[in-house]
Amino acid sequence: MPKDRMQYVCDECGHTSTEWLGNCPNCGSWHSFKEFKVERKTKSEKEHKGKVEGLDKSPDPQKLEEIESQSDDRFISKIQELDRVLGGGFVSGSFVLIGGDPGIGKSTLTLQIGKANPDLKILYCAGEESAGQIKQRAKRLGVNSDNFYVYTDTDINKVLKEARKLDPDLLIVDSIQTVYRTELTSMAGSIQQVKECAALLQQLAKKQDITTLVIGHVTKEGSIAGPRVLEHMVDTVLQFEGDSNYNYRMLRSLKNRFGPAQEVGVFEMKQSGLVDVLNPSQLFLSDYDSSVSGNAVICSIEGSRPLLVEVQALATPSNYGTPQRTANGFDHRRLSLLLAVLEKRGGYQFSGQDVYLNVAGGLKVNDPAADLGVVCALVSSLLDESIDSKIAFLGEVGLGGEIRAVNQVDQRLGEIEKMGFGKAIIPKASSPERNHDLQFLGVSNIMAAIKKAL
The missing domain is CATH 3.40.50.300 (P-loop containing nucleotide triphosphate hydrolases)
Incomplete structure (x- = not known):
């Protein structure tokens, strides 16, 4: 009777090994190897393995032009x-x-x-x-x-x-x-x-x-x-x-x-x-309060659909030696990057502030075009000055403080216009291809954007 043997398989990529490894050599993940028993099969069992009644028939090779298309x-x-x-x-x-x-x-x-x-x-x-x-x-x-x-x-x-x-x-x-x-x-x-x-x-x-x-x-x-x-x-x-x-x-x-x-x-x-x-934009903005400092509206592209989402920022003096940085619905590392840009390029000091960032509605935003709205919301909370209720933001922030162009500008502006916003602060390099009824303000750096927003 053949004896069973142990095998280790990476839980992330399926890579197999005869011994346990702390780091997967295939995908690089740590502590992902799981142990399981491999049963030794006899020759007849190996021939039978994988065969299921009705699914063990293999089709004959076909020429490409003879294959019937079923695209529709x-x-x-x-x-x-x-x-x-x-x-x-x-x-x-x-x-x-x-x-x-x-x-x-x-x-x-x-x-x-x-x-x-x-x-x-x-x-x-x-x-x-x-x-x-x-x-x-x-x-x-x-x-x-x-x-x-x-x-x-x-x-x-x-x-x-x-x-x-x-x-x-x-x-x-x-x-x-x-x-x-x-x-x-x-x-x-x-x-x-x-x-x-x-x-x-x-x-x-x-x-x-x-x-x-x-x-x-x-x-x-x-x-x-x-x-x-x-x-x-x-x-x-x-x-x-x-x-x-x-x-x-x-x-x-x-x-x-x-x-x-x-x-x-x-x-x-x-x-x-x-x-x-x-109409998800209307749903995510249903509780938007523009009179509170730190609140801003961004336009994010999710798939092929533009969404208007409220971003809430809160900066408050820290009571501890190391200020806290908390982000909900936004990349924590991206938040740290934007805070560093604001301190280095804008002169706004967040080193003694606890910073909390929240994307309202439980949405997770990964679009780089949300950067500009997040930056303005952070400064709005730090200075305790509210942002105009008719302004929406879109733009990517670079390490030099510049505002970089984003894609699908016309779709974003169309959604902003449909939701009743009168102004949009956008990158100067992003020029819409068609006319819109709302006023769009082109900016090239974060200082110009903050000045127009506040």
């Missing part, structure tokens, strides 16, 4: 924001992965597809809830479809068998960490099980032309759990973002082979489920 073969979920992020709906035979924090709305969104489009035949494989619990939640969400099937077995071979028998338009697996293959000795959720089950689901999607939507857990750092290879195997990676203390949720496409990446859809969580937010 899509079906929509009838959830506008979801279809927007997917690039116009689900592509038949695609393999989609959706991740997010616990309780953010992943299962809710997938259940609502059955409500929005009752004509779709959906097979919902649940590994975390019983059929009765799913029925209760579906009743609360208003899901009433004769084409919605629930299956609660987590054996991947049985899931594949039921999917081939039912032939649904959409297969939903909730979640990939709960399904397992009996041929493997490791527990469900392990790296080996996740990779193997995902590979079988990928074969099902491509060979049987069944669109498959898989829900994945996330790590403490916020990335999708399991080896990085899981994200490489799928066609589309969707990430749910949002703070559990707020009702707003953002669905972002991190990867999409059939549409634009980094596209964003905005939802609001209500008692009846997730509701599309078609």
Whole structure:
């Protein structure tokens, strides 16, 4: 009887090693190696491994010009924001992965597809809830479809068998960490099980032309759990973002082979489920108070959509030897950089100040065009002078204090104008290509921008 051996696999990239390593030589991550047992197989077992009934047939090679194109073969979920992020709906035979924090709305969104489009035949494989619990939640969400099937077995071979028998338009697996293959000795959720089950689901999607939507857990750092290879195997990676203390949720496409990446859809969580937010700028600015110092409005591009967001800054004298720097929804290192630029190029002293920065609504802003608004909000709080309520900001700040050009200026100005703002402070190098009714003020450095803002 062959003996088992131990193997170590990087949790981030899937790199394998015969011994534990503190630093992964492939991706550079630290303390990411996990130990699991590799069962020794006999020759007959090796020949049988990987073969699943109905999925072990290989197609013959085809000439490129003989392959039938299915570029327009899509079906929509009838959830506008979801279809927007997917690039116009689900592509038949695609393999989609959706991740997010616990309780953010992943299962809710997938259940609502059955409500929005009752004509779709959906097979919902649940590994975390019983059929009765799913029925209760579906009743609360208003899901009433004769084409919605629930299956609660987590054996991947049985899931594949039921999917081939039912032939649904959409297969939903909730979640990939709960399904397992009996041929493997490791527990469900392990790296080996996740990779193997995902590979079988990928074969099902491509060979049987069944669109498959898989829900994945996330790590403490916020990335999708399991080896990085899981994200490489799928066609589309969707990430749910949002703070559990707020009702707003953002669905972002991190990867999409059939549409634009980094596209964003905005939802609001209500008692009846997730509701599309078609005008997110109005939602994020609903509590904006221009009379308070440190408040500024920035225009950020999320995917192809411009969003107006409120940035709140607070600078207060520090009671400790080392001032605190706290950022919520904004990169902490970027905040330190902007404070250094303000001290060096603008002469504003923040060395004795505790600085707090918050992006209202629980939104995470990564657009460099937010720099100018953040800088003006910081100075506004330091001087305790409020910014004009009709001014919005867009511009990237360089290390020399210069204001650099940003992309999609006309789209940003159009959103600013639509939301009723009369002025926009923009980089002098960014010239709009069409006329706008609002007044835009071009600035070349932070001192000029601060002077116009205050």
